[in-house]
Amino acid sequence: MKRRWQVWVVAAVSIFVWAALTYAYFRAARQAIWDEIREHLMSVAQSVALSIDPEEHQRVYREGREDTPLYQKLTEQLQRFANALLPEVRERGPLLAQESIYTLVPSQGKTWHYVLDSSVPYDLNGDGEIDEDEDKAHLGEPCDVSEFPEMQRCYLEGKPTADKEFTEDKWGVWLSGYAPVKDKTGRVVAVVGVDFNVTTILEKEKRLRRTAWLVFAILSVFTILTALLFERIKQATDELREKAKALAQAKADWELTFDLIGVGVAVLDENFTVLQVNKALTQLLGKAEGEIIGEKCTKVLHPELSRSEVCPYERALKEGEIVSHEIQLPDGRVWLVQARSGIVDGKLRRTVHSIQDVTAERRARKLLEQTERLVTIGQMAAGVAHEINNPLNAIVGMAELLCEDLEDEGAKRMAEHICEQALRIGRITKNLLTFARPRPQEFTPVDINEVIREVVEMKSYQLRSNNIAVVLNLTEPLPKVLGDKTQLQQVLLNLINNAEDAMSEQGGGTLSITTERGEGLVRLIVEDTGKGIPPELLPHIFDPFFTTKPVGKGTGLGLTIVYGIVTGHGGRIWAENRPEGGARFVVELPVALQPEIQSQTSAEKRKEQGGLVVKRRILVIDDEPSIAAVLKAMLSRDGHKVETVSDGAEAKRLLQERDYDVVLCDLKMPKVDGAQLFRWLKETKPSLASRFIVMTGDFLSTTTQKALQEWGVPVLHKPFRMDELRALMKRLPQ
Template identity: 35%
Template sequence: MDSKALQDSPDVGVTVVAPDWTIVEWNEAAARITGLPADRVLGKTFWTAFPTARGAQAERVLQDVLVDGQPRSYLAPVHAPDFKGTFFETQASRGPRNRLILAFREVRPELSRESGAIVAAFDEERRLYARLFKILPIPALVLSVDGQILEANAEGGSLLGAADVRSLRGRPLADWVPAAQRSPLAAALREGVAKRQRFRLAVDFAGESVREVDAVIENLDPQRATPKLLFLAIDASREVLLQRKVLEADRLSQLGSLLSGVAHELNNPLAAIAAFAEVLKADATEPGQQEAAEVIQTEALRAGRVVQTLLDFARQRPHMRGPIDIKDIVARVIALHRSALKKARVQAIDSITSDVPAVIGDPQELQQVFLNALVNAEQAIASTGRPGKVMFSSRRTEGRLVILVEDTGPGVPREILDRVFEPFFTTKGELGRGLGLAISYGLVKGMGGRMDMMNVEGGGAALAIELPVDAAPPEPAPEVGAPQTSRSLSVLVVEDEDSVRRGIARMAERLGHRTTTVADFAHAVTELQNAAGRYDALIVDVHLDEAHSGFDLFETLRLEGRGREHRLVFTTGDSMSPKTRDLLQRSERPVLKKPFSLDELREMLARLG
C-alpha cells in the first residue's frame, strides 16, 4: 500500500514522530482507533498518545529503528477499559529527517487465558526493568555500538547537563568527551559487545569543569544482532580532587621541611653579609664605599625578608588573631611574586595609603588570601596574551576595611560569577583545582569578613575583601632613635657558623662592646665555668651542633641558679617548629631573626644592659 493510500485508509492509523518524540502528523484513522482527535496530540509527545509504550518492548523496537533504519513491527496490548483484549499491531520505519513513521491497526487475537496471562507477565516484567533503570542512583545510559545515546536515566541526564533526558536520545556520547579520549571510548564500545569494559573517562559540558567518571560498559543482550550497551558511571571528580589535595598537602609538608633547612643555609650567610656590610658602611670614609656597603646590606636584608615570607607560608602554626598591617602584607606578597609578575608582563600597583587602619585577623592566613588573589589576577591577564596591571586599593566603610584587587584581564563570565567561591569549581581544566578562592573565602569568613567577585566596567575583574577594623587605639609611636647602653657590655657569642659568629662580634664591637666567641655547646659551658668570665649578655644560636641546641645551654644556666639565663638572647635563621616555639615561649627570652641589622642588635643589647 503506497503512502497516500495508507494515509487515507480508514482502518490504519498513521502518525509521524519527530526526533524529539513530538507527534507532527496524525490521520483520521489514528484519531478513530485511539479515540484521540488530532488537536489533542499534534505537538505533544508520542507518550501522550501511547503512554503504555514507554519503557516497554514498543519503545525498544522504535529505538532500534532509529539506530539502524530497518523497519520493524511489534504487537502491544492496549491498557484501557474501552480496548480490553485489544492489541495494536504496529509497523515502524525511519523516514526523512530521522522521523519515525508508524502505521498501526487494532487487532483482537483469539488468545487463550493462559496466553493472555503470559503476555501480561512479560509486559509487567519489562516495566519492572524499565523502572529499575530509571531509579538507579548513578548515571546510566543505553548506547548503540557507535556510541549513540538510546536512553538515559535522570542521573545520566544530570551528568551530561541535560534537564530533559529525552533531548539526549540520538546524540553521540562523544559530544561530551574530550577529543583525546574519543578513540579509546569508541574502542571500549566495540569491545564491550563481547566483554565487560571498565575504564576512566572525562566528561565535559556547558563550559564547566571536566568531571572524571569510572565507567562500566556491559552488553545487555549478547544474543541480539543489534547490540545495546549499558553504560554505568560513578562520578570520580571529587574523589580525584581530594586525592590530589592529599598529595599536595603531603608535598607541601615535605616542602616545609625542605624550606626550613634551606632557610638556615641561606639566612646564615645573609646574616654574615648584612653584618659585615653594615660595619663597613659605618667605618667607610669614602662616599662610594659607604654607598656600596649600604646596597649590600639592604639587599641582604631584603633577601632575608623573602626567605622569612616563604617560611611563614610553609610552616604550620596555631591560629592567631590580632591587628594586621594590610599595607605590609600586600608589600610582602608582591615581593614574593615579583618574578612571576615580570615574566607575565604584569605590573602590580599598591595604592593603599600609609594611614590605612589595621584590621583584625590572622597575618599568615591573610597573606595566603592576597597571594591567591594576586596569582589569579596574574593568570587572568596572562590568558589575554597582553601586558596588564593588578591594582591594590582600599576604602573604609562603617568600621570595616574593603581591599580591592583589580586586574585588567578578561573578567569573569557572568553566568559563573556566583560559583567562583564553590569548592572544586574551576575554569582552568587540569591546571586548576578549584580550591584557591574557596579556601580564601573560608579564611576571610573565619576572620569575620566577607569576599565578593565582580566585573569591572571596561574589562577586568575585581575581588573585594572586607575585614573588620581594629577598634583598639593605636600604640604610641616608638621614640626616634634606639636606646643606648650606659656602659660597655661583655658579650659572649655562641654560634656554629664561623662567618656569622665573626659578623655578630664585629657588630657588637662596633657598638662599643667587648666580645668573646665560641662555636659550640662544650666550649660555651667551659667559658661560662671560668670564674673570671662574667658576661652581661649571651647571644646564642638556637641550633649549635649535632648533640646540643641553644636551649640546652639555657637549661644549664637555669639549673646553676645564678640567674645568668636571663642575660641570654636567642638567634635563629630558619622556621620555628612547634617544639621550638614552645621552648622559646617557656624560656621567655627574646629572639633575633637572621639576618638582623645593627639597630636591632643595639636595641636588644640595650634591653639587657
C-alpha cells in the same frame, strides 16, 4: 426404619446445608473474582490511556494511514502494554482469540471508528494457518457502539468503566474494560478498550460447578472432600494474588532501586542500543529518558567520539572483558565509563554501561598532590631559610663594620646598600617561609598596608617580568584589623595571582591596589586591566572547583579559600567588572576593637639606644665562623669582652668554668643545640637564663615559638642589624 429415616433426614439436611453453603460461597467468590477482573481491566485501560499522547493519536486518525511511523510507534506501544499487562496471551499462545487493546474515536452517532489495535497474528478460523488480518481492526474501520453501553458511559462520564455482562461470539466469551483519553482541556478525544477473553475462565468455572453438583449427588460422603476442594481453591487463589502482588512490588522496588543508584547506568541490547536508563544517567547527560532510550550508545554514551557507529568497547565486551576508561570532556569534566557484558551460549545478550562524573575526585587528588608538594617545599624551605639567613647575617654585620671603618662617602653608601639589600633578601626569605610552612591561626592587630607592601615586594620580580605595572593607593594612617597576618597575605597573594594570570594573556597591564578607611572597617580593592569576568560567571566565581582558567592550570579553589578566609575574619568579599575593562575585587574587614599597638617613637628609640654602654662579658655560640667573627668584632667595638665557640658542648665547658653577663646562642647547632643548652643553663645557672638571647634563621620553627612563648627569652631573627642587638642587650637585667 425410623433411625434410617432419621439418618436420611440428617444426611439430607447435611447435604442441603452443604449445598446451600457451597452455592453461597461459590457465588460470592465468583462475584469477587469477576469484580477484580473488571478492576484490572479498567486499570490496564487507564494505564494505556495515560501513556497515549492525545495529539499524536488525533494526528494518526486525521492522516488515516497505517504506513506512517507514528502509527507504527503507537501500535507497538499498545502491543508492549498487551504483552506486559495481559500475560495470558503468552501463556495460551495463538490457538485462541487473543486479548487485545484498541482505541476508538467517538462521534455524535452510534458509529465510532477504530484507530489503533494491538492484535497480533493468530489462527482464528482453525485452518492451521495464521492470517495477520484475522480480527484485526484497521485504522478508520467503523464500530457500532450501541451494543456496548459501558463504552458509551466511559465517553460521556470521562471515567474508566467495564462491561457488567459478558459478550459472546464465535471466538469465545469476552469481558472488556474502557478508559478515556483526554486532551489538555480535559475533553475526551478517544476511548481505550481492553478485550479480555474469559472463555477459559468460564470453562473452569463450569467444571467447578459440575464438580460441586457431582459431589452433592454423591451425598454427604464427599462433603468433607468438597470443603477441602474449595479450601484448596481459595488457597490457590490467595497464593496467586499474593504472587501477583509480590511480583508487582518486586518490580516497583527494582525500578526504585535502579533510580536510586548514584552512578549513571544504561542497559543495552546485543546491538548496543539503549534499552533502559536510570535517573542519575539522565541528569548526568542532561537529557530526558525518551531522548536516550532507543539510541546507539555511540551517540549518547560516548561524547568523546565525534562520528562513529561502533561502540569502542564492542570487541572487549564480546570477549567477556570488563572495560574501564576515563574520558576528558571539552568542558573540562572527567567521566569514568565502565562496561560489563552478559554472554549466553557464547553470544552477547546484554551490556551495562555505567558513567560517573569523577571531576571533583580527580581535582581533589591533584589538590592533595599539590598540598603534599607544598608540605615538602615547606620542610625544605625551613632548611633553605636557615642556610640563607646565616650568611646574610654575616654580610649584614660585615657591611655595618665597613660603614664604620670607611671614610669615603661613596664607598660608605655602597656598604650601606649592601646591608640594605641583604636585609631585603632576609625579608623575602621570611615571607617565603611564612607562606610555605603551615602554622596555627593567630589573630593579632594587622596593618593591611604592611601586608600589601610585603606581598608586592615578594611578587615584584614576576610582575615586572610579565610587563605588569603596580600602582599602590594606600591610605595613611590606616586602622589595624584583627586577623591572622599569614592568611591575609594569602588572600592578597591569590588575588594578585589571578590578576597576573588575566593580564599575562594580553602581554601585560596595570595592577592597582587601594586601601580605604570606612565606618568601622578597612576596604581593600584589587583591580586589573585584563578581560574581566563574564557576567554569567560572576555568581559562581567563589564556588569550589570553579575556574575560568584552561584545563590543568587552575584547581578552582583559590577564590574559595579567599572567600573562606575573609568570611572567617568577619568580613565580606565580592567581584565586579570595571566599566573601563578588567576585574575588581573588593574586600572589607572590620577594624580591630582593642586599642592598636603603638610602635615606639623615635624619641623612645633614641633614649633606648643612648646613654652609656655597660661593658659586659659576652659568650657568642654559633656554628657559623663568619657570624661569630662579625659579632665578636662588632661587640668588641662597643667595649664588651667577647668569647666565641662553635657548639653547645664547648659552651657548657666555658659556662662551668667562667661567669658571663650575656649569652648569644644560635638554635640549630651540631652536638648540643640551643634548646638543650638553655634547659641545662636554667637548671645549673638560672640567673644567667634570663640573660640568654636566641639567634635563629627559621623564625617559624617549633623551637623558636617555644623560645618566644614558653622560655620568655628575646629572639633575634637572622639577618639582624647591630642596632637590634644593642637594643636587646640594653633591656636585659644587669
